[in-house]
Amino acid sequence: xxxxxxxxxxxxxxxxxxxxxxxxxxxxxxxxxxxxxxxxxxxxxxxxxxxxxxxxxxxxxxxxxxxxxxxxxxxxxxxxxxxxxxxxxxxxxxxxxxxxxxxxxxxxxxxxxxxxxxxxxxxxxxxxxxxxxxxxxxxxxxxxxxxxxxxxxxxxxxxxxxxxxxxxxxxxxxxxxxxxxxxxxxxxxxxxxxxxxxxxxxxxxxxxxxxxxxxxxxxxxxxxxxxxxxxxxxxxxxxxxxxxxxxxx
Amino acid sequence: xxxxxxxxxxxxxxxxxxxxxxxxxxxxxxxxxxxxxxxxxxxxxxxxxxxxxxxxxxxxxxxxxxxxxxxxxxxxxxxxxxxxxxxxxxxxxxxxxxxxxxxxxxxxxxxxxxxxxxxxxxxxxxxxxxxxxxxxxxxxxxxxxxxxxxxxxxxxxxxxxxxxxxxxxxxxxxxxxxxxxxxxxxxxxxxxxxxxxxxxxxxxxxxxxxxxxxxxxxxxxxxxxxxxxxxxxxxxxxxxxxxxxxxxxxxxxxxxxxxxxxx
Numbered sequence: 001x002x003x004x005x006x007x008x009x010x011x012x013x014x015x016x017x018x019x020x021x022x023x024x025x026x027x028x029x030x031x032x033x034x035x036x037x038x039x040x041x042x043x044x045x046x047x048x049x050x051x052x053x054x055x056x057x058x059x060x061x062x063x064x065x066x067x068x069x070x071x072x073x074x075x076x077x078x079x080x081x082x083x084x085x086x087x088x089x090x091x092x093x094x095x096x097x098x099x100x101x102x103x104x105x106x107x108x109x110x111x112x113x114x115x116x117x118x119x120x121x122x123x124x125x126x127x128x129x130x131x132x133x134x135x136x137x138x139x140x141x142x143x144x145x146x147x148x149x150x151x152x153x154x155x156x157x158x159x160x161x162x163x164x165x166x167x168x169x170x171x172x173x174x175x176x177x178x179x180x181x182x183x184x185x186x187x188x189x190x191x192x193x194x195x196x197x198x199x200x201x202x203x204x205x206x207x208x209x210x211x212x213x214x215x216x217x218x219x220x221x222x223x224x225x226x227x228x229x230x231x232x233x234x235x236x237x238x239x240x241x242x243x244x245x246x247x248x249x
Numbered sequence: 250x251x252x253x254x255x256x257x258x259x260x261x262x263x264x265x266x267x268x269x270x271x272x273x274x275x276x277x278x279x280x281x282x283x284x285x286x287x288x289x290x291x292x293x294x295x296x297x298x299x300x301x302x303x304x305x306x307x308x309x310x311x312x313x314x315x316x317x318x319x320x321x322x323x324x325x326x327x328x329x330x331x332x333x334x335x336x337x338x339x340x341x342x343x344x345x346x347x348x349x350x351x352x353x354x355x356x357x358x359x360x361x362x363x364x365x366x367x368x369x370x371x372x373x374x375x376x377x378x379x380x381x382x383x384x385x386x387x388x389x390x391x392x393x394x395x396x397x398x399x400x401x402x403x404x405x406x407x408x409x410x411x412x413x414x415x416x417x418x419x420x421x422x423x424x425x426x427x428x429x430x431x432x433x434x435x436x437x438x439x440x441x442x443x444x445x446x447x448x449x450x451x452x453x454x455x456x457x458x459x460x461x462x463x464x465x466x467x468x469x470x471x472x473x474x475x476x477x478x479x480x481x482x483x484x485x486x487x488x489x490x491x492x493x494x495x496x497x498x499x500x501x502x503x504x505x506x507x508x509x510x511x512x
Contacts, residue, residue: 094351101348101482105464108484185479195486199466201479202363207500210476211493218489 039149047131160220295411325372360469
């Protein structure tokens with residue numbers, strides 16, 4: 001795992017894991033995985049394995065943070081010590097604090113915050129295994145957890161990154177591509193409102209490459225959005241059927 | 250911020266903007282006056298004071314010897330930290346860095362790092378063992394909006410003003426020699442922040458505008474007009490076409506600033 005590959009893309013334009021430039025890693029989503037939480041979701045995105053849970057709306061803690069006209073959305077992105085190659089200290093790093101902030105800001109526009117004044121909604125994200133693109137996968141899972149909790153939302157939020165490896169703009173970078181590649185552009189989207197709620201970048205891109213990368217990331221978002229809807233349906237269709245069976249008994 | 254006041258203000262600011270006007274009379278894509286003074290702290294290896302309108306930031310650069318990161322044994326180390334001192338605003342409190350100051354430091358850090366502004370390979374004393382560590386400390390002294398751009402200008406100005414000790418290695422020991430060498434700078438990133446207020450995009454928001462803005466986007470542009478770092482902030486969104494428009498604005502403004510600063 002520590003060996004640096006010589007090339008991130010072969011002559012045929014295939015990437016280290018055999019994907020084409022515009023191909024996503026396999027994504028698996030499950031809704032309602034933590035029974036104690038008000039809403040929860042689990043995502044496997046490539047080798048990323050991430051849990052998101054929502055508690056609330058509930059009492060604000062500490063109290064002085066309460067807002068009179070809307071709820072307080074709190075977000076904690078956290079990586080398990082065993083989620084990466086070298087053990088990560090469980091204390092929140094500066095990176096995790098920044099990511100918690102941008103993830104919160106990516107979810108806030110989707111939530112009807114004004115419906116729950118003087119309350120707090122907690123979104124907890126635990127990265128159990130990381131393989132590049134954890135912030136995007138976290139947003140995809142956290143939005144599902146929020147929807148599962150029943151908080152009224154304007155739209156779902158879905159995220160996907162694009163970037164540049166060798167001289168090609170590609171979608172959904174995995175860890176090695178992120179570390180050795182030329183650029184990474186994570187994007188979060190509210191698909192029905194066509195609104196971008198997270199955008200970051202590091203690396204080096206021309207204006208044209210940047211435009212292309214944003215386009216590819218948005219396409220990726222739309223593909224994952226279809227899976228998000230399926231994941232929600234598969235929980236709630238089952239719940240619906242169970243209720244029907246119970247009623248018949 | 251009390252929400253009623255904010256809403257009234259937002260209405261005022263948006264109404265003015267519909268007529269392409271701002272509270273302080275600037276055009277939508279006009280910066281406030283930018284002043285840079287270098288070398289203001291003699292004790293620091295490099296320093297600069299930047300004022301952007303009423304916003305004021307001081308950056309001090311200290312250089313120490315330390316160990317390189319294990320995955321980059323042939324590179325010096327860059328560390329950026331930001332202090333939102335309680336001097337600067339009634340909203341700031343003393344204490345450990347909060348998420349606002351961590352985000353600020355990390356945005357400035359990414360602009361410098363990703364543009365490869367410092368030639369870190371020239372900061373190695375003994376590969377894998379001893380390198381120069383550059384500490385960039387951002388001190389916000391007065392907050393009137395757009396701390397990101399002001400801090401990025403101040404950090405780059407301070408780095409351009411930074412001197413490294415001369416040294417020689419004798420029998421495995423590092424000895425400091427008299428005289429100084431300039432810190433090896435090879436790129437000059439310029440960070441441009443575009444705020445979205447209603448359906449308008451404006452550069453260099455003042456504090457009043459930041460309080461009512463929907464969201465902001467900051468882009469670092471390097472010497473060759475590449476984009477090398479981006480951060481969206483704020484609790485609303487951008488339409489995809491607004492992002493591309495912001496990128497164009499950043500490109501144009503960075504070019505203009507670069508010419509002015511002679512970077």
